[in-house]
Each structure stands twice: as C-alpha cells, then as structure tokens.
Amino acid sequence: MNWNKHSNLEGSHAFLSASKYSWLNKTNEELIESYRNSYSTTIGTLLHNYAYDCIRFREPIRKGDIKNVKFDLMRRGIPEYAIDIRNAFPTLMSYVNDAIGYQMDPEILLYYSDLCFGTADSIQIDGKLLRIHDLKTGVTTAKMEQLKIYAGLFYLEYGFKPEKMHTELRIYQMNEIIVHEPEVEEIREVMNQIVEKDRVLQRLKEV
16 A cells, blocks of 8 residues: 655644544534634633733733734734634733732743753742732633642742741633632641652652
C-alpha cells in the first residue's frame, strides 16, 4: 500500500481524534462549545503575557482598552468566535491595575529545589507585608493552595519568617477577587510539606 504522507501534521493532534472519541456523542451545540473551549489554555497564556507587559511597564488598563486586548488575541491566532472578551476583560483590568497600584513585580520564579519551584503571577514585599496575586482566566474554581505554596517557597528561599510577617493572597477570577490572609500555622505547614516531600524524592534520586 502506498500510504499518503501528512508530514505537516506529524506530532499534532486532531480535535476530532479517535483517541478522544467522546465527540461522537456530543450534540452540535456541545461540540461547538467544546471547540471554543479548546483555545482556553492558549488564551490564558496570552492574557498572562499581556498582563505581564502592562505591570512591567506600569501601564494601567482602562475600560476603553477592551478592543485592544481582543485584537491582540486575534493577532496572535485566536479566532474571534473563541474570545469571550467581555467576561475576561474586567478581571484582567482589576488584576493589572491592582498589581501596578501595589508596585508588584510580575512573573517571579520562586525556588526551593529543582523538584519544587513555581512562578507567582505577581508578588511584592512591602516591609512586613507579603502580597501574592494570581490571575485565573478559566472557569474552574481556583484553590488558594497554589498561592500558599508560592508563599511557602518565598519564605524558604529568601529566609523571611512568616511569624514576623503578614501574608495576603489574592485570586482574580470571573470578575471576583478572593482574598485570603493565612495564619502563620497554614504557611508553616506548607513550608514543612515542601521540605519533607522534597527530601523524600531527593533520597529516591540518590538510590
């Protein structure tokens, strides 16, 4: 058999693929919604990049910028039918403008070991106050544990003691701002877990 060559598609995956056959049972409406949602990860990455530039250059987002954000996504390959800009824009604007107002630094990598590190969307240390903000562009309810880990990584890496600090964590999602001010015990528990879990895996690597 002389098989057709599709070298341009090697390494890629079809939306209507055989391995993800659940689309066979979807209605047309469900299929369209699923296809639109397939862009959500890329949109999230692009919105984070947009926010990073705004915060880095201290350029606030204004209400009239909604078209600029939409066109920026379209220029980067996102089709218009996949962009729900009226839902995403208010959250993006609040996140960016608060980060600028608090003089925060965007996209800071926090490191404990090669097994445990992560990048905080925006972070700031102001005397005895640690702020960490996180932008969520998806619809799945975010958990505060991610930000607690960032806080734990910060305290472990930079040697600050949470007992002598105040920590404020914020999640920006779906036009809401969720604020959590963890107790010292919460942060210490996360720090202890980081140290212990890392130790377990480091020992495994040495075997």
